[in-house]
Amino acid sequence: MLTAAVSLRKQGATKGATTAFMISTPESGVDSIAVTYALLDPVMTVARPLAAFVTAFAAGIAENLFSYRGGAVAIVAHHPCPVDGCCDGRTCDPETHRHHHGFLEKLGSGVRYAVSDLWADIAAWFFVGLLLAGAITALMPEDAVTRYVGSGLPAMLIMLVVGIPLYICATASTPIAAALILKGLSPGAALVFLLAGPATNMATLTVLVKVLGKRATGIYLAAIAMFAVLSGLAVDQVYALLGISAKAAAGQAAEILPEAVRWGAAALVLLISIKPVIAGVRGWFSRSAGVPS
Amino acid sequence: MNLLLDMLRESWHLLLDASVYILFGLLVSGLFRVFLNPDTIGRHLGTGRFASVFKAALIGVPIPL
Numbered sequence: 001m002l003t004a005a006v007s008l009r010k011q012g013a014t015k016g017a018t019t020a021f022m023i024s025t026p027e028s029g030v031d032s033i034a035v036t037y038a039l040l041d042p043v044m045t046v047a048r049p050l051a052a053f054v055t056a057f058a059a060g061i062a063e064n065l066f067s068y069r070g071g072a073v074a075i076v077a078h079h080p081c082p083v084d085g086c087c088d089g090r091t092c093d094p095e096t097h098r099h100h101h102g103f104l105e106k107l108g109s110g111v112r113y114a115v116s117d118l119w120a121d122i123a124a125w126f127f128v129g130l131l132l133a134g135a136i137t138a139l140m141p142e143d144a145v146t147r148y149v150g151s152g153l154p155a156m157l158i159m160l161v162v163g164i165p166l167y168i169c170a171t172a173s174t175p176i177a178a179a180l181i182l183k184g185l186s187p188g189a190a191l192v193f194l195l196a197g198p199a200t201n202m203a204t205l206t207v208l209v210k211v212l213g214k215r216a217t218g219i220y221l222a223a224i225a226m227f228a229v230l231s232g233l234a235v236d237q238v239y240a241l242l243g244i245s246a247k248a249a250a251g252q253a254a255e256i257l258p259e260a261v262r263w264g265a266a267a268l269v270l271l272i273s274i275k276p277v278i279a280g281v282r283g284w285f286s287r288s289a290g291v292p293s
Numbered sequence: 294m295n296l297l298l299d300m301l302r303e304s305w306h307l308l309l310d311a312s313v314y315i316l317f318g319l320l321v322s323g324l325f326r327v328f329l330n331p332d333t334i335g336r337h338l339g340t341g342r343f344a345s346v347f348k349a350a351l352i353g354v355p356i357p358l
Binding site for chain 1: 296299300301302303304305307308309310311312313314315316317318319320321322323324325326327328338340341342343345346347348349350351352353354355356357358
């Protein structure tokens with residue numbers, strides 16, 4: 001995520017556009033949208049990317065109101081080959097390059113990237129999320145949420161305080177939110193956690209100050225906090241209006257799948273997770289301050 | 294010990310529920326990577342004060358990182 005921000009700035013993207021990208025990318029992705037549909041429900045599946053977009057747009061606009069200097073900076077095209085790196089994207093002709101690789105070759109490279117780069121980054125965190133969710137479900141007293149977290153705005157502010165310093169990616173935070181909802185947390189408060197958890201942590205904030213400056217980082221943080229809470233309030237209203245219980249709706253999507261398909265998929269996920277989980281755990285122990293990019 | 298088993302059982306249930314969707318999400322993400330690389334989107338954003346922000350916010354929604 002941070003390298004993407006540096007790369008965007010180098011290519012001449014406005015600070016506002018970079019800020020926006022830095023919010024909507026970690027807060028939402030195809031993988032986390034799919035997992036949200038699986039473990040939560042359709043309302044949250046729409047609310048998460050929508051809230052991410054609104055937050056990103058608002059923060060980017062706010063930043064560009066301060067820093068926009070007109071179109072003085074030329075956009076430098078940077079189009080490296082995503083398949084096998086056969087071209088660095090600066091020296092080759094884009095038209096020639098477009099036809100370097102066939103569709104199947106591109107598909108293969110996409111799947112390889114998804115398994116050995118993307119899932120490799122997420123896997124260890126996802127299993128931490130699963131174990132935490134299991135612990136919450138099995139160990140947390142039924143009345144803990146109502147007693148200590150409550151509902152409405154106070155619950156959302158608590159989720160904000162928990163989520164902002166925490167590093168957990170969008171996909172890994174989903175099972176935790178599902179477990180908290182099953183313990184009675186309001187969907188709005190869960191959404192605050194789902195938005196604030198992935199978007200910010202201490203390490204990214206430090207780097208953001210370097211790439212974008214203090215003001216942009218302040219706007220970034222303020223927009224995430226403000227829009228996370230506003231989205232949470234709005235989502236609670238939506239559930240009330242539709243008369244849906246988030247607790248009852250959570251995880252329904254997976255129930256319709258045949259048992260064999262679910263077991264097969266779980267086996268496959270475990271299989272592609274072995275290597276990254278071992279590497280991830282090793283990384284955590286060898287440098288305790290390890291923070292993923 | 295029982296609590297630990299309960300905990301693992303709950304985690305396993307979540308994994309069963311999520312796996313098909315994880316694989317689907319990874320597949321689509323992989324396609325995005327090939328056809329819409331985050332390193333290259335700077336080109337598409339332009340330098341507009343508002344349009345560039347709109348596009349950046351929108352493109353970021355499906356991209357996982």
